[in-house]
Amino acid sequence: MIEQDKCIIAVVVLFRPEIARIHGLLKSIIMQVDKVVLIDNTDKSNLIIPDSEFESYGEKIEHYRLNNNLGIAKAQNIGIHYAEKSKASHILFLDQDSIVSEGMVKTLLINERELLNSGKKVAVLGPAFKDEKTGKVTGAIHISPFYKTKLCHGVHPLETDFLISSGSLVRMEVLQKIGFMDEELFIDFVDIEWCERAKKMGLRSYVVPDIVMMHNIGNEAKRILGKNVIMHSDFRHYFIVRNSIYLILKDKLSFNHCVYLFIRLPLFIAVRTLNSSSKLKKIKLLATAIKDGVVDKMGKGYFSNS
Incomplete structure (x- = not known):
């Protein structure tokens, strides 16, 4: 159940997706958000998913076909602009190959409220994720010059240097303050650069370790x-x-x-x-x-x- 004073819009970037995977994602998220915006980066030379594929979801789905691969950052920014015009309070970023656990959005909202009430300056928060191929769970990440530390224990939110975009929940007011995604990067490091930018402005990123989302990384x-x-x-x-x-x-x-x-x-x-x-x-x-x-x-x- 979505909190009455919140409007959550999920922004999902597509690129040559498997239709079965998209339906799996939509079924896992459709009741947890107010709307799902699909931004399709698939170029014209490949199979384009028709709008009719999503008719069963009613008006909760918006499907934008870009007919060219404009990059993740550009596609996310198109979704952000849509959410901004729709007066969304939050955006949930998702990849096409992610599956959202039941109650994930509600749990993220509860943890966000508790962090804010305790005086924390929250930029974004999201779940830990489990790689489908390796079974490895990644939670909070801390970078030192010579190694990367990964923490994934406890039930309370853990501060992290950055989050991957899929599963991350961010308030619209934060995006308006920090700025949108850097389109110059096109695809990789888009989420990392944004989290680093937020950190320089005094806001922090958090992982909620008792939420684990399945994710498919790499080939x-x-x-x-x-x-x-x-x-x-x-x-x-x-x-x-x-x-x-x-x-x-x-x-x-x-x-x-x-x-x-x-x-x-x-x-x-x-x-x-x-x-x-x-x-x-x-x-x-x-x-x-x-x-x-x-x-x-x-x-x-x-x-x-x-």
Whole structure:
């Protein structure tokens, strides 16, 4: 049951989604929010889901087809503008492959109210998430220059350096204060940059560890040197490397996070290159990503003509 003084709009970014997964997500969230806005980044050359696919949900669904991949940040901003015009009090960001647990939104709202009443300056809060491939649960994340600490215990909200966007609940007034998503990043680090921006303005991000949301990360997980390593596509690898370079050089992240990325980036590039079926192609792509990050070739960058 949604609180009477709240208007919650879920913003879901789609890209070549599996229809069955979309219905699974919608069935899990439709009764927890006032409206679901689907922003479809699928390009014209691929199967576009018709509006008729969502008729059974009535007026609770809005479906926007962009007919081109404009990036996660742009798609989220379109959803934010819709929610702003609709006088929403909160936005719940979701990915197409997420499943929301029963009562998640209500629990997030209760925890948000308790944090605010205790004097905490809340930017955003969300659940811990469990990766479908590895079964690993990730809660609060704290970045130091040399390692990343992950905490996921207790029932009270834990402060975290950042949240992934899927499952995150944010007040509209906070978005209006901090600003919307950085479209220059296109896809990777969009959520991290926003949380870091909020932190610089004195607001904090929180994980509610007793809520766990299923999430699908990357294409596959490989066991490398005893660790599960998420293997994304070449497309994603380009943006991860380029945006890392850009954010470090532009001082858009905390000192700890910049040092952490600076140290980890060579390892990231080496592991992804060595595990690539076309190593020369991967080297050229990631070299371009580094160059584009240095010269501020942002947005869709290398893939602008695709």
